[in-house]
Amino acid sequence: MDDKDWEVFKGKLNRKTGIDLQLYKEQQMRRRINNLIQKTPFKSYTSFFDDAVKDKQKFADFIEYLTINVSEFFRNPDKFDQVEKDVIPYLLKRNDSLNIWSAGCSIGAEPYTLSIIMKELTPGKRHRILATDLDIEIIGKAKRGIYTADEIRAMRPDRKTKYFTKTPDGKFAIKPEIKMPVDFKRHNLLKDRFETNFDLILCRNVVIYFTEEAKAVLYANFFKALKPGGILFVGGTESILNSRQIGYETYKPFFYQRPLNSSPGSR
Numbered sequence: 349m350d351d352k353d354w355e356v357f358k359g360k361l362n363r364k365t366g367i368d369l370q371l372y373k374e375q376q377m378r379r380r381i382n383n384l385i386q387k388t389p390f391k392s393y394t395s396f397f398d399d400a401v402k403d404k405q406k407f408a409d410f411i412e413y414l415t416i417n418v419s420e421f422f423r424n425p426d427k428f429d430q431v432e433k434d435v436i437p438y439l440l441k442r443n444d445s446l447n448i449w450s451a452g453c454s455i456g457a458e459p460y461t462l463s464i465i466m467k468e469l470t471p472g473k474r475h476r477i478l479a480t481d482l483d484i485e486i487i488g489k490a491k492r493g494i495y496t497a498d499e500i501r502a503m504r505p506d507r508k509t510k511y512f513t514k515t516p517d518g519k520f521a522i523k524p525e526i527k528m529p530v531d532f533k534r535h536n537l538l539k540d541r542f543e544t545n546f547d548l549i550l551c552r553n554v555v556i557y558f559t560e561e562a563k564a565v566l567y568a569n570f571f572k573a574l575k576p577g578g579i580l581f582v583g584g585t586e587s588i589l590n591s592r593q594i595g596y597e598t599y600k601p602f603f604y605q606r607p608l609n610s611s612p613g614s615r
C-alpha cells in the first residue's frame with residue numbers, strides 16, 4: 349500500500365463519491381483505512397476499492413466506516429440545556445420562527461433533538477430545521493427515525509415516552525410530529541454551496557478529520573450562512589482558534605455569534 353496507490357485510491361473515491369481526502373487529515377484517515385483493509389485479503393487501497401464498488405452494501409458500509417457517524421439524542425446534555433434555556437430563547441427574542449441547520453446530522457438524533465426542544469419551547473409554532481450529511485445511507489436511516497435504547501440513553505424518561513413509540517423488536521420510533529419540521533438533504537460541507545439566513549447552525553463532531561485549512565474555510569462559510577446575530581454551535585473539543593479573525597464573537601464557550609451589527613453581505 350504505497351503512496352502512488354493511495355493517490356489513485358483518493359482520485360477514485362473523489363470521482364465516485366465527491367469525498368476529497370485531500371481536505372482530511374492525511375495520517376489519521378490513512379491509518380483508519382489501513383486498519384480496515386488489514387482485516388480483508390486485499391493488499392492495496394485500489395484493489396480494496398475496486399472490489400467494494402461492485403457490491404452496493406459493501407460500498408455503503410465502507411463509506412459509513414469512513415464518515416464515522418456515531419451520534420445520539422441530546423449528545424452532551426449540559427450543552428443542550430444551554431441551547432434550551434439560553435440560546436434558543438435569546439434567538440426567539442428577535443424572530444419567532446427560526447431557521448436552523450444541523451450540519452453533519454448523521455442518524456438524525458441532533459436535528460430531532462432540536463425539533464423536540466422547539467416543540468416544547470414554542471408549541472404550535474413552525475420552524476425550519478435543515479439536516480444535512482455527506483453520507484446518503486445515513487440520511488436514509490435518519491429519515492426512518494428508528495433508534496436503539498443506546499441512542500436515546502441521554503434523554504429524560506418522560507421525553508422517551510412522549511416522543512417515541514416502541515417497535516415490536518424493542519427499538520424506538522420517533523413520532524411524526526417531531527419528524528415533520530426536519531428537512532433532510534445530502535450535502536458535502538467541503539464542496540457544496542451553503543444556504544444562508546440561519547439563526548442557528550450546529551456543526552458538532554464533524555470536523556475531527558478535516559485539515560486546518562479546510563476548517564478555516566468551513567467556519568468562514570458558516571459565518572456567511574448565519575444571519576447577523578445568528579449563532580454557530582460546535583462540538584466540545586472544537587473551539588475555533590481564529591474565530592475573531594473570521595468575525596465571530598463568543599456568545600459562550602462553543603457558541604459563536606455573528607455580530608448583530610455585521611451587514612448581511614460582509615466577509
Ligand SMILES: C[S@@+](CC[C@H](N)C(=O)[O-])C[C@H]1O[C@@H](n2cnc3c(N)ncnc32)[C@H](O)[C@@H]1O
Pocket residue numbers: 415416417418419420423451452453454455458480481482483486535536537538551552553554
Ligand atoms: C460523528 S457524526 C456527528 C453527528 C452529530 N453532529 C453529533 O454530534 O452527534 C459525523 C458526521 O459528519 C459527517 N461528515 C463527515 N464529513 C462530512 C462532510 N464533508 N460534509 C458533510 N458531512 C460530513 C459524517 O457522514 C457523519 O455522519
